[in-house]
Amino acid sequence: MSLRANAYEKVRGEVLRGRLELGTRTSEREIAERVEMSRTPVREALAVLVATGLLDQVPQVGVAVRRIDAEQALRAVRLRAGMEP
Numbered sequence: 001m002s003l004r005a006n007a008y009e010k011v012r013g014e015v016l017r018g019r020l021e022l023g024t025r026t027s028e029r030e031i032a033e034r035v036e037m038s039r040t041p042v043r044e045a046l047a048v049l050v051a052t053g054l055l056d057q058v059p060q061v062g063v064a065v066r067r068i069d070a071e072q073a074l075r076a077v078r079l080r081a082g083m084e085p
Contacts, residue, residue: 003041
């Protein structure tokens with residue numbers, strides 16, 4: 001598994017377990033320390049998580065876990081089900 005993929009899984013896991021709270025702004029550095037990885041793979045993983053809509057990019061701060069409503073959640077589940085075997 002690549003470092004980016006490993007970082008992606010660790011950061012995503014932190015979000016899904018509720019260890020990164022909704023709307024709370026945090027930095028790339030803080031997340032890298034939390035998942036015990038260097039900043040480069042974490043930065044790449046965060047870019048993917050922002051692109052998929054799980055996180056929001058916060059200028060000059062870092063990222064925040066995105067709040068979504070029920071309709072957006074259902075749409076995301078359907079999309080993901082179609083993408084994964």
